[in-house]
Amino acid sequence: MSQALESYIRWETDELVLLDQTLLPGEVKYIHLTDEHDVFEAIRALRVRGAPLIGVAAAYGLVLGMNRQNYATLDGFMTELKAKRDYLASARPTAVNLFWALDRMVDRVQMEARMMPEPSALKKALLDEALKIHQEDRETTFKIGEHGLSLLKDGYGVLTHCNTGKLATAGIGTAVAPIYLAKERGIHVKVFADETRPLLQGARLTAWELNDAGIDVTLITDSMAAVVLKQGWVNLVIVGADRIAQNGDTANKIGTYGLALLAHSHGIPFYVAAPRSTIDLQIKDGSGIVIEERGAHEVITCHGFEIAPKTVKVYNPAFDVTPHDLIAGIITEKGIVHPPYRENLQKIF
Numbered sequence: 001m002s003q004a005l006e007s008y009i010r011w012e013t014d015e016l017v018l019l020d021q022t023l024l025p026g027e028v029k030y031i032h033l034t035d036e037h038d039v040f041e042a043i044r045a046l047r048v049r050g051a052p053l054i055g056v057a058a059a060y061g062l063v064l065g066m067n068r069q070n071y072a073t074l075d076g077f078m079t080e081l082k083a084k085r086d087y088l089a090s091a092r093p094t095a096v097n098l099f100w101a102l103d104r105m106v107d108r109v110q111m112e113a114r115m116m117p118e119p120s121a122l123k124k125a126l127l128d129e130a131l132k133i134h135q136e137d138r139e140t141t142f143k144i145g146e147h148g149l150s151l152l153k154d155g156y157g158v159l160t161h162c163n164t165g166k167l168a169t170a171g172i173g174t175a176v177a178p179i180y181l182a183k184e185r186g187i188h189v190k191v192f193a194d195e196t197r198p199l200l201q202g203a204r205l206t207a208w209e210l211n212d213a214g215i216d217v218t219l220i221t222d223s224m225a226a227v228v229l230k231q232g233w234v235n236l237v238i239v240g241a242d243r244i245a246q247n248g249d250t251a252n253k254i255g256t257y258g259l260a261l262l263a264h265s266h267g268i269p270f271y272v273a274a275p276r277s278t279i280d281l282q283i284k285d286g287s288g289i290v291i292e293e294r295g296a297h298e299v300i301t302c303h304g305f306e307i308a309p310k311t312v313k314v315y316n317p318a319f320d321v322t323p324h325d326l327i328a329g330i331i332t333e334k335g336i337v338h339p340p341y342r343e344n345l346q347k348i349f
Contacts, residue, residue, distance in 0.1 A: 008167060009048070009056065011131065014067060016060040020047045021167060025208040036065030036084050043091040043098070046199065050168020051242045051278055052137050055101030058088050059130035062105050066126055071119040081109060093290045094251055094319050095242040100277045105129050134170050140275045141171030143333035148178030148238065148273055150336070152189055156235040159192045159225065159263075162253035163205035164240035164273065174273040174331075175238040176210065183215055191217040192228055196253060198298045198316065222255050229266040237263045238331070241274035248324030248341025249286030250274075254317055260326040269328040276332055279345055286321035294318050 008019040016033040022045065023029050031047065033039050039061030042048045048057045065084040071077040085102045092098060108129040109122050116122065152158070164175035172180045182189045191210055196202035203219055210217040220228060228234060237259060243251045250256075250272050263270040283289060296314035301307060308314075330337045334348040 009053065009170065011060060016064065018048050021049060021205060022047050024204050034064060035068055036061045036088060039064060040088055040091050050163060051095040051097040052169040052275060054095050055097035055277060056134050056137055056170050058098050059101045059105055059133045061088050062102060063126045063130050066123055074113060074117045077119040077122060081106060092292055094292045096280045097277050101133055104133065137170035140333040141169045141173055141177050144174055144273055144331055145172055145177030145181040147335050148331045149181045151236060152178055152182050152187060154187050157190045157192065157233045159228065159234045159237045161194045161202060161239045161256055161259055162196045163201040165206060165209045167205050167209055174240045179215060191215060192234060193217055193219050194222050194225060194255065195219060196255060197222055225259055226262050229262055229268060234268055236269045236271060238271045238273055241272050241278050242319055243289050244274060244279045244330065245283040245285050245289060246281050246342055246345065247285045248327055248330065248345065250322045250327060251289045251319045252322065254320050257320040257322045260322045264326050270326055271329050271331055272327055273331040276334065276348060289321055292318040
């Protein structure tokens with residue numbers, strides 16, 4: 001199945017083709033998206049996921065949406081562009097990369113419109129910008145991997161949560177990017193992957209992806225993390241992020257906060273890996289991050305099997321916020337940022 005990881009998202013003429021991650025690990029199936037509604041559904045239903053990859057997909061979604069019809073005037077084009085931007089942005093509320101990519105697309109059109117106001121030219125500019133976002137994410141993940149690699153030594157154990165690899169980005173990932181580079185360079189790293197309830201992204205995606213790549217990975221349930229840390233098998237924890245506030249508070253997949261507390265309790269460094277597009281300097285701290293709440297069915301069922309009463313009350317936040325004082329460093333494409341985050345995150349921009 002390794003070939004599936006080489007081209008899991010790609011632009012083909014007038015279609016966005018991507019791997020349906022909801023079917024993994026049982027089935028490798030590519031779906032063809034032809035309009036913005038297809039892309040909205042794919043993002044909302046988690047067929048495509050991971051903050052950086054959501055941004056890439058949304059950029060192409062805007063291209064598809066604007067390509068569907070002809071526009072007689074620039075005003076008509078811009079009105080429709082902003083409406084489709086808002087529609088796609090509503091697919092998920094927490095991952096800032098979604099909004100960053102869409103706003104970048106709109107900014108590109110506004111800049112081009114001063115010189116080439118013809119809608120046909122602006123459509124070409126949209127596709128060009130989406131392709132650039134896609135390529136830049138590939139390059140960004142490699143740089144994150146290079147900086148993160150400085151934290152690893154031969155024989156290290158790394159604990160990670162959710163999925164932050166090739167299935168979550170356009171490149172080699174964020175939190176697991178250093179692990180891919182370590183393998184390339186002959187540095188043996190043992191990975192412990194939390195299963196990540198309720199949707200099991202760690203089990204279905206991370207374990208599948210790393211195992212497929214020949215990386216030493218051990219799958220554990222979320223409740224086993226404390227025992228693994230206590231055993232001394234882990235030298236550091238690296239997780240991804242969906243939004244990072246100005247002070248370093250970080251929103252990531254539910255369960256990350258608890259893992260940070262465990263790491264702190266056991267004296268193990270806890271790192272966050274994310275591109276600059278995940279850092280939201282407009283939000284002062286974690287209290288300003290909107291946390292997506294998802295449906296009860298994700299908790300009371302597991303891959304179609306009912307595991308709890310259908311009528312039981314359910315609380316299902318998709319993310320939690322880890323306070324900045326639990327984070328040893330934030331690994332970005334510009335380097336590893338250390339506290340104080342309010343000052344040092346500003347510097348990389």
